[in-house]
Amino acid sequence: MKNEFKIIVNLLPAQSRVLDVGCGDGTLIEALIKQKDIDSRGIELEENKVKQCISKGLSVIQGNAETELGQFPNKAFDFVILSQTLQAFYQPENVLNELLRIGKKVIISIPNFGYWQVRASLLFFGKMPVTKFLPDSWYNTPNLHMCSIKDFYQFCYKKKIRMDRIIGINNEKTSSINRVNLEMKNLLSEVGIFLIS
Amino acid sequence: MNYKIENIKQITVTKPLKLDCGQTIKDFPIAYETYGQLNEKKNNAILVFHALSGDQFVAGTNPVTNKDGWWNTAVGQGKAVDTKKYFIICANVLGGCMGSFGPKNLDSANGEPYGLKFPVITIRDMIRAQESLLEHFKIKKLLSVLGGSMGGMQLLQFCALYPDKTFSAVPIASTASHNAQQIALNELARQAIMSDPLWNKGNYYKDKKNPKNGLAVARMAAHITYMSDKGLQERFGRKLQEKKDYEFTFDADFQIESYLRHQGNVFVDRFDANSYLYISRAMDYFDLSKQFENGLVGAFQNHKTKFLIISFSSDWLYPTKNSKDIVIALNASGANVAFAEIKTDKGHDSFLVNEPEFLETLKGFLDSNFEIFKNEK
Numbered sequence: 144m145k146n147e148f149k150i151i152v153n154l155l156p157a158q159s160r161v162l163d164v165g166c167g168d169g170t171l172i173e174a175l176i177k178q179k180d181i182d183s184r185g186i187e188l189e190e191n192k193v194k195q196c197i198s199k200g201l202s203v204i205q206g207n208a209e210t211e212l213g214q215f216p217n218k219a220f221d222f223v224i225l226s227q228t229l230q231a232f233y234q235p236e237n238v239l240n241e242l243l244r245i246g247k248k249v250i251i252s253i254p255n256f257g258y259w260q261v262r263a264s265l266l267f268f269g270k271m272p273v274t275k276f277l278p279d280s281w282y283n284t285p286n287l288h289m290c291s292i293k294d295f296y297q298f299c300y301k302k303k304i305r306m307d308r309i310i311g312i313n314n315e316k317t318s319s320i321n322r323v324n325l326e327m328k329n330l331l332s333e334v335g336i337f338l339i340s
Numbered sequence: 341m342n343y344k345i346e347n348i349k350q351i352t353v354t355k356p357l358k359l360d361c362g363q364t365i366k367d368f369p370i371a372y373e374t375y376g377q378l379n380e381k382k383n384n385a386i387l388v389f390h391a392l393s394g395d396q397f398v399a400g401t402n403p404v405t406n407k408d409g410w411w412n413t414a415v416g417q418g419k420a421v422d423t424k425k426y427f428i429i430c431a432n433v434l435g436g437c438m439g440s441f442g443p444k445n446l447d448s449a450n451g452e453p454y455g456l457k458f459p460v461i462t463i464r465d466m467i468r469a470q471e472s473l474l475e476h477f478k479i480k481k482l483l484s485v486l487g488g489s490m491g492g493m494q495l496l497q498f499c500a501l502y503p504d505k506t507f508s509a510v511p512i513a514s515t516a517s518h519n520a521q522q523i524a525l526n527e528l529a530r531q532a533i534m535s536d537p538l539w540n541k542g543n544y545y546k547d548k549k550n551p552k553n554g555l556a557v558a559r560m561a562a563h564i565t566y567m568s569d570k571g572l573q574e575r576f577g578r579k580l581q582e583k584k585d586y587e588f589t590f591d592a593d594f595q596i597e598s599y600l601r602h603q604g605n606v607f608v609d610r611f612d613a614n615s616y617l618y619i620s621r622a623m624d625y626f627d628l629s630k631q632f633e634n635g636l637v638g639a640f641q642n643h644k645t646k647f648l649i650i651s652f653s654s655d656w657l658y659p660t661k662n663s664k665d666i667v668i669a670l671n672a673s674g675a676n677v678a679f680a681e682i683k684t685d686k687g688h689d690s691f692l693v694n695e696p697e698f699l700e701t702l703k704g705f706l707d708s709n710f711e712i713f714k715n716e717k
Binding site: 184196199200205215216 | 681701707
Protein backbone atom coordinates (compact mmCIF):
# COMPACT_ATOMS: atom_id res chain seq x y z
CA MET A 144 0.00 0.00 0.00
CA LYS A 145 1.34 3.42 -0.88
CA ASN A 146 2.67 5.76 1.76
CA GLU A 147 -0.19 8.22 1.29
CA PHE A 148 -2.77 5.55 2.19
CA LYS A 149 -0.77 4.54 5.28
CA ILE A 150 -0.87 8.15 6.46
CA ILE A 151 -4.62 8.37 5.84
CA VAL A 152 -5.26 5.11 7.74
CA ASN A 153 -3.31 6.56 10.66
CA LEU A 154 -5.24 9.82 10.57
CA LEU A 155 -8.63 8.14 10.94
CA PRO A 156 -10.11 7.06 14.28
CA ALA A 157 -11.40 3.50 14.60
CA GLN A 158 -15.08 2.72 13.97
CA SER A 159 -15.79 6.00 12.23
CA ARG A 160 -17.91 6.36 9.08
CA VAL A 161 -15.93 7.08 5.94
CA LEU A 162 -16.64 7.70 2.25
CA ASP A 163 -13.77 7.26 -0.20
CA VAL A 164 -14.51 9.31 -3.30
CA GLY A 165 -12.84 7.82 -6.38
CA CYS A 166 -11.91 4.71 -4.43
CA GLY A 167 -10.35 2.82 -7.36
CA ASP A 168 -9.95 -0.89 -6.67
CA GLY A 169 -10.79 -0.38 -3.00
CA THR A 170 -7.26 -0.80 -1.55
CA LEU A 171 -7.73 2.01 0.98
CA ILE A 172 -11.26 0.96 1.99
CA GLU A 173 -10.07 -2.59 2.58
CA ALA A 174 -7.25 -1.35 4.83
CA LEU A 175 -9.65 0.91 6.77
CA ILE A 176 -12.02 -1.99 7.43
CA LYS A 177 -9.30 -4.49 8.35
CA GLN A 178 -7.05 -2.24 10.41
CA LYS A 179 -9.53 0.09 12.06
CA ASP A 180 -12.98 -1.50 11.76
CA ILE A 181 -14.12 1.61 9.92
CA ASP A 182 -17.56 1.62 8.26
CA SER A 183 -16.27 2.50 4.80
CA ARG A 184 -18.10 3.22 1.56
CA GLY A 185 -16.81 4.19 -1.83
CA ILE A 186 -17.83 5.80 -5.09
CA GLU A 187 -15.95 5.03 -8.31
CA LEU A 188 -16.53 5.89 -11.96
CA GLU A 189 -14.90 2.91 -13.68
CA GLU A 190 -17.08 -0.20 -14.05
CA ASN A 191 -14.14 -2.58 -13.90
CA LYS A 192 -12.81 -1.16 -10.63
CA VAL A 193 -16.31 -1.15 -9.13
CA LYS A 194 -16.55 -4.84 -9.96
CA GLN A 195 -13.24 -5.50 -8.19
CA CYS A 196 -14.50 -3.67 -5.10
CA ILE A 197 -17.80 -5.55 -5.05
CA SER A 198 -15.97 -8.87 -5.37
CA LYS A 199 -14.06 -7.98 -2.21
CA GLY A 200 -17.37 -7.40 -0.43
CA LEU A 201 -16.92 -3.62 -0.33
CA SER A 202 -19.87 -1.26 -0.51
CA VAL A 203 -18.94 0.75 -3.55
CA ILE A 204 -21.33 2.48 -5.90
CA GLN A 205 -20.60 3.17 -9.53
CA GLY A 206 -21.06 6.84 -10.17
CA ASN A 207 -19.62 10.24 -10.97
CA ALA A 208 -18.57 12.23 -7.91
CA GLU A 209 -18.89 15.45 -9.89
CA THR A 210 -22.66 15.04 -10.23
CA GLU A 211 -23.78 12.39 -7.76
CA LEU A 212 -22.67 13.42 -4.28
CA GLY A 213 -26.01 15.17 -3.87
CA GLN A 214 -27.64 11.88 -2.85
CA PHE A 215 -25.82 11.84 0.49
CA PRO A 216 -27.39 13.70 3.40
CA ASN A 217 -25.56 16.49 5.25
CA LYS A 218 -22.76 15.21 7.51
CA ALA A 219 -23.54 11.60 6.51
CA PHE A 220 -19.89 10.66 7.12
CA ASP A 221 -17.30 11.43 9.79
CA PHE A 222 -14.66 11.66 7.07
CA VAL A 223 -14.74 11.97 3.31
CA ILE A 224 -11.53 11.11 1.46
CA LEU A 225 -10.54 12.43 -1.95
CA SER A 226 -7.19 11.04 -3.02
CA GLN A 227 -5.43 12.89 -5.86
CA THR A 228 -8.51 13.50 -7.96
CA LEU A 229 -9.63 17.04 -7.08
CA GLN A 230 -7.64 18.38 -10.04
CA ALA A 231 -9.52 16.12 -12.49
CA PHE A 232 -12.99 17.56 -11.88
CA TYR A 233 -14.57 20.18 -14.12
CA GLN A 234 -15.67 22.22 -11.10
CA PRO A 235 -13.32 21.35 -8.21
CA GLU A 236 -14.70 24.10 -6.01
CA ASN A 237 -18.25 22.71 -6.26
CA VAL A 238 -17.01 19.19 -5.54
CA LEU A 239 -15.08 20.45 -2.53
CA ASN A 240 -18.19 22.20 -1.19
CA GLU A 241 -20.12 18.95 -1.57
CA LEU A 242 -17.41 16.99 0.26
CA LEU A 243 -17.52 19.48 3.13
CA ARG A 244 -21.32 19.24 3.20
CA ILE A 245 -21.55 15.43 3.41
CA GLY A 246 -18.50 14.93 5.64
CA LYS A 247 -17.81 16.32 9.10
CA LYS A 248 -14.18 16.39 8.03
CA VAL A 249 -12.51 15.97 4.66
CA ILE A 250 -9.13 14.51 3.77
CA ILE A 251 -7.81 15.72 0.43
CA SER A 252 -4.52 14.82 -1.15
CA ILE A 253 -3.09 16.72 -4.11
CA PRO A 254 -0.15 16.04 -6.40
CA ASN A 255 1.91 19.15 -5.72
CA PHE A 256 2.52 21.31 -8.77
CA GLY A 257 4.95 23.36 -6.68
CA TYR A 258 7.35 20.40 -6.26
CA TRP A 259 10.84 21.36 -7.44
CA GLN A 260 10.99 18.72 -10.18
CA VAL A 261 7.78 20.08 -11.64
CA ARG A 262 9.07 23.63 -11.51
CA ALA A 263 12.41 22.55 -13.00
CA SER A 264 10.74 20.80 -15.90
CA LEU A 265 9.09 24.02 -17.00
CA LEU A 266 11.93 26.30 -16.05
CA PHE A 267 14.85 24.41 -17.57
CA PHE A 268 13.26 22.33 -20.29
CA GLY A 269 10.21 24.43 -21.11
CA LYS A 270 8.07 21.28 -21.05
CA MET A 271 5.00 20.19 -19.13
CA PRO A 272 6.21 18.02 -16.27
CA VAL A 273 5.92 14.22 -16.28
CA THR A 274 6.73 12.74 -12.86
CA LYS A 275 5.81 9.80 -10.62
CA PHE A 276 2.66 11.56 -9.43
CA LEU A 277 1.95 13.28 -12.75
CA PRO A 278 2.62 10.37 -15.10
CA ASP A 279 0.61 11.53 -18.13
CA SER A 280 1.56 13.83 -20.97
CA TRP A 281 -0.23 17.14 -21.54
CA TYR A 282 -2.44 15.66 -24.28
CA ASN A 283 -3.79 12.67 -22.36
CA THR A 284 -3.79 13.79 -18.74
CA PRO A 285 -7.14 13.70 -16.92
CA ASN A 286 -5.91 16.63 -14.82
CA LEU A 287 -7.69 19.89 -15.57
CA HIS A 288 -7.00 22.06 -12.54
CA MET A 289 -3.49 21.51 -11.23
CA CYS A 290 -2.47 23.38 -8.10
CA SER A 291 0.40 23.53 -5.63
CA ILE A 292 0.26 22.95 -1.88
CA LYS A 293 0.57 26.72 -1.48
CA ASP A 294 -2.33 27.33 -3.89
CA PHE A 295 -4.59 24.99 -1.98
CA TYR A 296 -3.46 26.44 1.34
CA GLN A 297 -4.33 29.94 0.21
CA PHE A 298 -7.61 28.73 -1.28
CA CYS A 299 -8.68 27.22 2.06
CA TYR A 300 -7.57 30.39 3.85
CA LYS A 301 -9.59 32.59 1.50
CA LYS A 302 -12.69 30.37 1.71
CA LYS A 303 -12.42 30.16 5.51
CA ILE A 304 -12.02 26.39 5.41
CA ARG A 305 -10.34 25.19 8.59
CA MET A 306 -7.08 23.31 8.03
CA ASP A 307 -6.68 20.90 10.93
CA ARG A 308 -3.56 19.22 9.59
CA ILE A 309 -1.34 19.40 6.52
CA ILE A 310 1.16 16.68 5.74
CA GLY A 311 3.75 16.72 2.97
CA ILE A 312 5.13 13.55 1.41
CA ASN A 313 8.49 13.22 -0.29
CA ASN A 314 9.29 9.62 -1.17
CA GLU A 315 8.98 7.72 2.12
CA LYS A 316 9.45 10.82 4.23
CA THR A 317 6.53 12.72 5.68
CA SER A 318 6.46 16.06 7.44
CA SER A 319 3.99 18.41 8.99
CA ILE A 320 3.29 21.60 7.08
CA ASN A 321 2.36 24.94 8.69
CA ARG A 322 2.29 28.62 7.86
CA VAL A 323 5.96 29.04 8.71
CA ASN A 324 7.44 26.21 6.59
CA LEU A 325 4.87 26.41 3.77
CA GLU A 326 7.25 27.87 1.13
CA MET A 327 9.92 25.23 1.78
CA LYS A 328 7.50 22.28 1.96
CA ASN A 329 5.76 23.48 -1.20
CA LEU A 330 9.11 23.08 -2.95
CA LEU A 331 10.05 19.72 -1.42
CA SER A 332 6.79 17.73 -1.23
CA GLU A 333 5.52 15.53 -4.04
CA VAL A 334 2.09 15.21 -2.47
CA GLY A 335 0.20 17.23 0.10
CA ILE A 336 -2.48 15.80 2.39
CA PHE A 337 -4.97 18.25 3.92
CA LEU A 338 -7.36 17.47 6.76
CA ILE A 339 -9.99 20.17 6.51
CA SER A 340 -13.41 20.99 7.90
CA MET B 341 -49.77 -25.47 -17.43
CA ASN B 342 -50.87 -29.02 -16.88
CA TYR B 343 -48.41 -30.55 -14.51
CA LYS B 344 -48.09 -33.65 -12.41
CA ILE B 345 -48.60 -32.67 -8.82
CA GLU B 346 -45.84 -35.07 -7.68
CA ASN B 347 -43.31 -32.77 -9.32
CA ILE B 348 -44.39 -29.86 -7.15
CA LYS B 349 -43.37 -29.29 -3.54
CA GLN B 350 -45.89 -27.34 -1.52
CA ILE B 351 -46.48 -25.99 1.93
CA THR B 352 -49.90 -25.00 3.19
CA VAL B 353 -49.97 -21.57 4.78
CA THR B 354 -52.38 -21.96 7.68
CA LYS B 355 -51.92 -18.50 9.19
CA PRO B 356 -54.67 -16.17 7.95
CA LEU B 357 -53.24 -13.56 5.57
CA LYS B 358 -55.01 -10.24 5.29
CA LEU B 359 -54.46 -9.07 1.73
CA ASP B 360 -53.97 -5.43 0.73
CA CYS B 361 -57.36 -5.51 -1.02
CA GLY B 362 -59.01 -6.24 2.34
CA GLN B 363 -59.86 -9.93 1.89
CA THR B 364 -58.34 -12.58 4.14
CA ILE B 365 -57.08 -15.91 2.84
CA LYS B 366 -55.89 -18.95 4.80
CA ASP B 367 -54.96 -22.60 4.33
CA PHE B 368 -53.62 -21.90 0.88
CA PRO B 369 -50.73 -23.64 -0.94
CA ILE B 370 -47.37 -22.09 -1.77
CA ALA B 371 -45.28 -24.18 -4.14
CA TYR B 372 -41.49 -24.06 -3.95
CA GLU B 373 -38.30 -25.75 -5.07
CA THR B 374 -34.87 -25.96 -3.46
CA TYR B 375 -31.35 -26.58 -4.74
CA GLY B 376 -28.21 -27.50 -2.80
CA GLN B 377 -28.04 -28.37 0.89
CA LEU B 378 -28.89 -26.26 3.91
CA ASN B 379 -25.81 -26.42 6.17
CA GLU B 380 -25.90 -27.15 9.89
CA LYS B 381 -25.62 -23.50 10.95
CA LYS B 382 -28.33 -22.59 8.44
CA ASN B 383 -26.32 -19.63 7.23
CA ASN B 384 -25.99 -20.54 3.55
CA ALA B 385 -29.61 -20.03 2.47
CA ILE B 386 -30.51 -17.77 -0.44
CA LEU B 387 -34.10 -16.91 -1.32
CA VAL B 388 -34.65 -16.23 -5.01
CA PHE B 389 -37.72 -14.36 -6.26
CA HIS B 390 -38.93 -15.03 -9.79
CA ALA B 391 -40.11 -12.54 -12.42
CA LEU B 392 -43.55 -12.12 -14.01
CA SER B 393 -43.41 -15.20 -16.22
CA GLY B 394 -41.12 -17.30 -14.03
CA ASP B 395 -41.74 -20.09 -11.55
CA GLN B 396 -40.01 -21.90 -8.71
CA PHE B 397 -37.85 -24.00 -11.05
CA VAL B 398 -34.73 -21.86 -11.00
CA ALA B 399 -32.05 -24.31 -12.05
CA GLY B 400 -31.52 -27.73 -13.58
CA THR B 401 -34.38 -29.07 -15.67
CA ASN B 402 -37.87 -27.76 -15.10
CA PRO B 403 -39.86 -30.99 -14.47
CA VAL B 404 -43.02 -29.48 -15.97
CA THR B 405 -41.67 -28.04 -19.21
CA ASN B 406 -38.60 -30.31 -19.48
CA LYS B 407 -36.62 -27.21 -20.36
CA ASP B 408 -33.79 -25.50 -18.47
CA GLY B 409 -34.74 -23.69 -15.29
CA TRP B 410 -35.16 -19.97 -15.92
CA TRP B 411 -31.94 -19.00 -14.13
CA ASN B 412 -29.79 -21.93 -15.20
CA THR B 413 -27.10 -19.48 -16.38
CA ALA B 414 -26.56 -18.24 -12.83
CA VAL B 415 -27.62 -21.02 -10.47
CA GLY B 416 -26.06 -24.49 -10.35
CA GLN B 417 -22.94 -26.43 -9.42
CA GLY B 418 -19.88 -24.22 -9.83
CA LYS B 419 -21.95 -21.35 -11.21
CA ALA B 420 -22.22 -17.78 -9.89
CA VAL B 421 -24.80 -18.89 -7.33
CA ASP B 422 -23.07 -22.17 -6.51
CA THR B 423 -25.42 -24.92 -5.36
CA LYS B 424 -22.43 -26.83 -3.95
CA LYS B 425 -22.05 -24.03 -1.46
CA TYR B 426 -25.46 -22.45 -1.05
CA PHE B 427 -29.00 -23.61 -0.38
CA ILE B 428 -31.37 -21.96 -2.85
CA ILE B 429 -35.09 -21.61 -2.22
CA CYS B 430 -37.58 -20.24 -4.72
CA ALA B 431 -41.36 -20.08 -4.34
CA ASN B 432 -43.99 -19.75 -7.01
CA VAL B 433 -45.67 -16.40 -6.31
CA LEU B 434 -49.12 -16.04 -4.89
CA GLY B 435 -51.41 -15.69 -7.92
CA GLY B 436 -49.10 -17.90 -9.97
CA CYS B 437 -49.95 -21.07 -11.87
CA MET B 438 -47.21 -23.52 -10.89
CA GLY B 439 -48.74 -24.89 -7.71
CA SER B 440 -49.17 -21.78 -5.57
CA PHE B 441 -52.60 -20.37 -4.75
CA GLY B 442 -53.87 -18.69 -7.92
CA PRO B 443 -56.93 -18.01 -10.07
CA LYS B 444 -57.07 -21.52 -11.50
CA ASN B 445 -57.35 -23.09 -8.03
CA LEU B 446 -60.74 -24.42 -7.02
CA ASP B 447 -62.90 -22.35 -4.72
CA SER B 448 -63.88 -24.63 -1.83
CA ALA B 449 -67.23 -22.82 -1.61
CA ASN B 450 -68.49 -24.16 -4.92
CA GLY B 451 -65.76 -26.44 -6.29
CA GLU B 452 -65.26 -24.19 -9.31
CA PRO B 453 -62.04 -22.46 -10.37
CA TYR B 454 -61.78 -18.94 -8.96
CA GLY B 455 -61.15 -17.17 -12.23
CA LEU B 456 -61.77 -13.48 -11.64
CA LYS B 457 -63.22 -14.21 -8.20
CA PHE B 458 -59.63 -14.63 -7.07
CA PRO B 459 -58.73 -11.57 -4.97
CA VAL B 460 -56.49 -8.97 -6.59
CA ILE B 461 -53.08 -9.37 -4.98
CA THR B 462 -50.05 -7.14 -4.49
CA ILE B 463 -46.30 -7.65 -4.30
CA ARG B 464 -46.60 -7.23 -0.53
CA ASP B 465 -49.19 -10.03 -0.38
CA MET B 466 -46.80 -12.26 -2.34
CA ILE B 467 -44.03 -11.62 0.18
CA ARG B 468 -46.20 -12.15 3.23
CA ALA B 469 -47.34 -15.44 1.74
CA GLN B 470 -43.78 -16.61 1.03
CA GLU B 471 -42.41 -15.72 4.42
CA SER B 472 -43.83 -18.96 5.81
CA LEU B 473 -41.13 -20.78 3.86
CA LEU B 474 -38.47 -19.41 6.22
CA GLU B 475 -40.38 -20.84 9.17
CA HIS B 476 -40.77 -24.10 7.28
CA PHE B 477 -36.98 -24.43 6.94
CA LYS B 478 -36.37 -22.84 10.38
CA ILE B 479 -34.05 -20.25 8.85
CA LYS B 480 -33.62 -17.18 11.06
CA LYS B 481 -31.53 -15.13 8.66
CA LEU B 482 -30.86 -15.68 4.98
CA LEU B 483 -27.42 -15.13 3.50
CA SER B 484 -29.05 -13.26 0.65
CA VAL B 485 -32.16 -12.55 -1.35
CA LEU B 486 -31.87 -12.33 -5.15
CA GLY B 487 -34.33 -11.24 -7.78
CA GLY B 488 -34.48 -9.66 -11.22
CA SER B 489 -37.29 -7.55 -12.63
CA MET B 490 -40.46 -8.34 -10.65
CA GLY B 491 -38.21 -10.58 -8.52
CA GLY B 492 -36.34 -7.41 -7.56
CA MET B 493 -39.59 -5.72 -6.54
CA GLN B 494 -40.43 -8.66 -4.29
CA LEU B 495 -36.93 -8.49 -2.88
CA LEU B 496 -37.23 -4.80 -1.99
CA GLN B 497 -40.60 -5.48 -0.40
CA PHE B 498 -39.09 -8.38 1.56
CA CYS B 499 -36.26 -6.19 2.85
CA ALA B 500 -38.69 -3.43 3.80
CA LEU B 501 -40.98 -5.84 5.68
CA TYR B 502 -38.34 -8.06 7.27
CA PRO B 503 -35.11 -6.04 7.61
CA ASP B 504 -33.51 -8.57 9.98
CA LYS B 505 -34.19 -11.66 7.92
CA THR B 506 -31.47 -11.31 5.35
CA PHE B 507 -27.79 -10.40 5.55
CA SER B 508 -27.58 -9.15 1.98
CA ALA B 509 -29.80 -8.38 -0.99
CA VAL B 510 -29.30 -8.10 -4.76
CA PRO B 511 -32.13 -6.44 -6.71
CA ILE B 512 -31.31 -6.75 -10.43
CA ALA B 513 -32.77 -4.68 -13.30
CA SER B 514 -35.66 -3.65 -11.10
CA THR B 515 -37.56 -0.71 -9.68
CA ALA B 516 -39.15 0.49 -6.45
CA SER B 517 -42.31 1.55 -8.26
CA HIS B 518 -43.86 0.96 -11.68
CA ASN B 519 -43.84 4.06 -13.85
CA ALA B 520 -46.34 5.08 -16.53
CA GLN B 521 -44.50 3.31 -19.35
CA GLN B 522 -44.22 0.08 -17.37
CA ILE B 523 -47.91 0.17 -16.46
CA ALA B 524 -48.79 0.95 -20.08
CA LEU B 525 -46.90 -2.09 -21.34
CA ASN B 526 -48.62 -4.33 -18.82
CA GLU B 527 -51.98 -2.90 -19.79
CA LEU B 528 -51.22 -3.72 -23.42
CA ALA B 529 -50.60 -7.33 -22.41
CA ARG B 530 -53.77 -7.52 -20.33
CA GLN B 531 -55.89 -6.06 -23.11
CA ALA B 532 -54.46 -8.64 -25.52
CA ILE B 533 -55.60 -11.40 -23.16
CA MET B 534 -58.98 -9.91 -22.36
CA SER B 535 -59.83 -9.23 -26.00
CA ASP B 536 -59.46 -12.91 -26.86
CA PRO B 537 -63.10 -14.19 -27.01
CA LEU B 538 -61.98 -17.43 -25.37
CA TRP B 539 -60.94 -15.51 -22.28
CA ASN B 540 -64.65 -15.24 -21.48
CA LYS B 541 -64.22 -12.94 -18.46
CA GLY B 542 -61.82 -15.39 -16.93
CA ASN B 543 -64.11 -18.42 -17.16
CA TYR B 544 -62.32 -20.72 -19.53
CA TYR B 545 -61.08 -23.52 -17.29
CA LYS B 546 -64.06 -25.83 -17.69
CA ASP B 547 -64.01 -26.12 -21.49
CA LYS B 548 -60.21 -26.17 -21.52
CA LYS B 549 -60.32 -23.62 -24.31
CA ASN B 550 -57.69 -21.22 -23.04
CA PRO B 551 -57.31 -17.72 -24.52
CA LYS B 552 -54.09 -18.88 -26.16
CA ASN B 553 -53.98 -16.26 -28.86
CA GLY B 554 -54.44 -13.37 -26.47
CA LEU B 555 -51.81 -14.70 -24.07
CA ALA B 556 -49.39 -15.33 -26.93
CA VAL B 557 -49.74 -11.74 -28.17
CA ALA B 558 -49.19 -10.51 -24.59
CA ARG B 559 -46.01 -12.56 -24.42
CA MET B 560 -44.81 -11.34 -27.83
CA ALA B 561 -45.25 -7.72 -26.83
CA ALA B 562 -43.47 -8.32 -23.53
CA HIS B 563 -40.60 -10.13 -25.25
CA ILE B 564 -39.79 -7.08 -27.35
CA THR B 565 -39.35 -5.06 -24.17
CA TYR B 566 -36.87 -7.60 -22.79
CA MET B 567 -34.39 -7.02 -25.61
CA SER B 568 -32.50 -3.95 -26.77
CA ASP B 569 -32.74 -2.34 -30.18
CA LYS B 570 -29.11 -3.23 -30.88
CA GLY B 571 -29.49 -6.77 -29.56
CA LEU B 572 -32.49 -7.40 -31.81
CA GLN B 573 -30.78 -5.90 -34.83
CA GLU B 574 -27.63 -7.94 -34.35
CA ARG B 575 -29.50 -11.18 -33.86
CA PHE B 576 -32.26 -10.81 -36.44
CA GLY B 577 -31.73 -7.72 -38.53
CA ARG B 578 -33.89 -7.98 -41.64
CA LYS B 579 -33.08 -11.67 -42.09
CA LEU B 580 -35.82 -13.75 -43.72
CA GLN B 581 -37.18 -16.95 -42.22
CA GLU B 582 -36.12 -19.91 -44.39
CA LYS B 583 -36.95 -18.15 -47.62
CA LYS B 584 -35.12 -16.20 -50.28
CA ASP B 585 -37.56 -13.37 -50.88
CA TYR B 586 -40.72 -11.77 -49.55
CA GLU B 587 -43.83 -13.88 -50.01
CA PHE B 588 -46.21 -10.95 -50.13
CA THR B 589 -48.42 -12.46 -47.43
CA PHE B 590 -48.83 -11.88 -43.71
CA ASP B 591 -47.04 -15.06 -42.73
CA ALA B 592 -43.81 -14.75 -40.83
CA ASP B 593 -41.42 -13.60 -43.55
CA PHE B 594 -38.90 -12.13 -41.15
CA GLN B 595 -36.96 -14.14 -38.60
CA ILE B 596 -37.97 -11.76 -35.87
CA GLU B 597 -41.64 -12.44 -36.59
CA SER B 598 -41.09 -16.16 -36.49
CA TYR B 599 -39.11 -15.84 -33.26
CA LEU B 600 -41.83 -13.83 -31.52
CA ARG B 601 -44.55 -16.23 -32.66
CA HIS B 602 -42.53 -19.12 -31.30
CA GLN B 603 -42.03 -17.33 -27.95
CA GLY B 604 -45.77 -16.68 -27.78
CA ASN B 605 -46.69 -20.27 -28.59
CA VAL B 606 -44.39 -21.99 -26.11
CA PHE B 607 -45.51 -19.63 -23.37
CA VAL B 608 -49.21 -20.51 -23.54
CA ASP B 609 -48.42 -24.17 -22.82
CA ARG B 610 -46.99 -23.34 -19.43
CA PHE B 611 -48.78 -20.21 -18.26
CA ASP B 612 -52.30 -19.36 -17.18
CA ALA B 613 -53.79 -16.24 -18.76
CA ASN B 614 -55.58 -15.17 -15.58
CA SER B 615 -52.34 -15.51 -13.60
CA TYR B 616 -50.75 -13.15 -16.10
CA LEU B 617 -53.48 -10.60 -15.41
CA TYR B 618 -53.15 -10.89 -11.65
CA ILE B 619 -49.37 -10.85 -11.47
CA SER B 620 -48.97 -7.96 -13.92
CA ARG B 621 -51.56 -6.05 -11.88
CA ALA B 622 -49.55 -6.62 -8.72
CA MET B 623 -46.50 -5.12 -10.48
CA ASP B 624 -48.48 -2.04 -11.50
CA TYR B 625 -49.73 -1.49 -7.97
CA PHE B 626 -46.19 -1.72 -6.61
CA ASP B 627 -44.92 1.54 -5.17
CA LEU B 628 -42.72 0.91 -2.14
CA SER B 629 -42.42 4.62 -1.32
CA LYS B 630 -46.18 4.79 -0.69
CA GLN B 631 -45.88 2.41 2.25
CA PHE B 632 -43.69 4.72 4.32
CA GLU B 633 -44.20 8.21 5.66
CA ASN B 634 -40.68 9.14 4.63
CA GLY B 635 -41.08 7.70 1.13
CA LEU B 636 -38.52 5.27 -0.20
CA VAL B 637 -35.90 6.53 2.26
CA GLY B 638 -38.18 5.39 5.08
CA ALA B 639 -38.33 1.87 3.62
CA PHE B 640 -34.70 1.23 4.51
CA GLN B 641 -34.13 3.41 7.57
CA ASN B 642 -31.71 1.83 10.07
CA HIS B 643 -31.33 -1.30 7.97
CA LYS B 644 -28.18 -3.38 8.30
CA THR B 645 -28.75 -5.34 5.09
CA LYS B 646 -25.91 -5.13 2.55
CA PHE B 647 -27.36 -4.21 -0.83
CA LEU B 648 -25.91 -4.72 -4.27
CA ILE B 649 -27.99 -2.99 -6.94
CA ILE B 650 -27.33 -4.07 -10.52
CA SER B 651 -28.64 -2.50 -13.71
CA PHE B 652 -27.88 -3.07 -17.41
CA SER B 653 -26.94 -0.23 -19.75
CA SER B 654 -29.25 -1.34 -22.59
CA ASP B 655 -32.29 -2.19 -20.42
CA TRP B 656 -35.04 0.23 -21.44
CA LEU B 657 -37.83 -1.59 -19.58
CA TYR B 658 -36.25 -1.11 -16.14
CA PRO B 659 -33.52 1.38 -17.01
CA THR B 660 -30.52 2.30 -14.86
CA LYS B 661 -32.40 5.35 -13.61
CA ASN B 662 -34.86 3.06 -11.78
CA SER B 663 -31.96 1.31 -10.06
CA LYS B 664 -30.23 4.59 -9.25
CA ASP B 665 -33.35 5.85 -7.53
CA ILE B 666 -33.08 2.86 -5.22
CA VAL B 667 -29.37 3.56 -4.65
CA ILE B 668 -30.11 7.21 -3.84
CA ALA B 669 -32.83 6.26 -1.34
CA LEU B 670 -30.54 3.69 0.29
CA ASN B 671 -27.72 6.22 0.55
CA ALA B 672 -30.05 8.84 1.94
CA SER B 673 -31.17 6.40 4.63
CA GLY B 674 -27.57 5.50 5.48
CA ALA B 675 -27.95 1.90 4.34
CA ASN B 676 -25.06 -0.21 3.12
CA VAL B 677 -25.12 -0.19 -0.65
CA ALA B 678 -23.04 -1.16 -3.65
CA PHE B 679 -24.11 -0.42 -7.20
CA ALA B 680 -22.92 -1.50 -10.63
CA GLU B 681 -24.24 -0.77 -14.09
CA ILE B 682 -23.20 -3.59 -16.42
CA LYS B 683 -22.44 -2.49 -19.99
CA THR B 684 -24.22 -4.87 -22.37
CA ASP B 685 -26.40 -4.95 -25.49
CA LYS B 686 -28.59 -7.72 -24.14
CA GLY B 687 -31.31 -5.50 -22.71
CA HIS B 688 -33.53 -6.33 -19.76
CA ASP B 689 -32.95 -10.06 -20.29
CA SER B 690 -29.25 -9.63 -19.49
CA PHE B 691 -29.74 -11.19 -16.07
CA LEU B 692 -31.16 -14.38 -17.61
CA VAL B 693 -28.57 -14.94 -20.32
CA ASN B 694 -24.85 -15.61 -20.14
CA GLU B 695 -23.47 -12.16 -19.35
CA PRO B 696 -20.04 -12.79 -17.79
CA GLU B 697 -19.55 -9.31 -16.30
CA PHE B 698 -22.84 -9.62 -14.45
CA LEU B 699 -22.30 -13.21 -13.30
CA GLU B 700 -18.78 -12.44 -12.03
CA THR B 701 -20.03 -9.43 -10.07
CA LEU B 702 -22.85 -11.46 -8.53
CA LYS B 703 -20.50 -14.32 -7.64
CA GLY B 704 -17.92 -11.97 -6.10
CA PHE B 705 -20.56 -10.28 -3.98
CA LEU B 706 -22.13 -13.51 -2.71
CA ASP B 707 -18.86 -15.29 -1.97
CA SER B 708 -17.29 -12.35 -0.14
CA ASN B 709 -20.44 -11.71 1.87
CA PHE B 710 -20.75 -15.39 2.78
CA GLU B 711 -17.28 -15.12 4.37
CA ILE B 712 -18.36 -12.03 6.34
CA PHE B 713 -21.73 -13.55 7.33
CA LYS B 714 -20.13 -16.84 8.48
CA ASN B 715 -17.78 -15.00 10.80
CA GLU B 716 -20.44 -12.66 12.13
CA LYS B 717 -22.02 -15.26 14.39
